[in-house]
Amino acid sequence: MKALIILAILLTLVSIFLHYKKNKDIKKLLIIVGSFTLLLSLATIGNLTRQVFPLFVAHIILIIIAWGAVIFYMIKDRYYWWIIFSPFVTIGLFLLLELISGSGHELG
Numbered sequence: 001m002k003a004l005i006i007l008a009i010l011l012t013l014v015s016i017f018l019h020y021k022k023n024k025d026i027k028k029l030l031i032i033v034g035s036f037t038l039l040l041s042l043a044t045i046g047n048l049t050r051q052v053f054p055l056f057v058a059h060i061i062l063i064i065i066a067w068g069a070v071i072f073y074m075i076k077d078r079y080y081w082w083i084i085f086s087p088f089v090t091i092g093l094f095l096l097l098e099l100i101s102g103s104g105h106e107l108g
Contacts, residue, residue, distance in 0.1 A: 012071070016074065028077075032074055035070050035073070039087075042066075042087040042088065046059040046090065055094055059091070066084045
């Protein structure tokens with residue numbers, strides 16, 4: 001499974017590079033690379049939510065949808081920022097749950 005994820009990341013990076021070679025639009029390249037870097041960072045940070053399984057599944061689904069939004073921007077020039085930033089919702093919800101109920105690892 002990890003090999004498929006790495007392959008998908010590499011294919012996305014290659015398609016970004018080929019798209020830039022074709023269009024020579026530096027602004028669009030920076031937006032795509034920045035959004036994709038943010039998306040990869042959110043996917044890494046999302047491992048925090050693994051303790052709450054339904055929240056973790058929702059986070060993975062939002063990461064996949066956001067990845068599609070980045071690809072959609074690359075193809076159709078429509079930037080849906082609210083979709084790309086949607087994984088922040090699950091991380092924020094997890095942090096809110098931790099604030100309200102605690103981690104369950106308190107001593108005494």
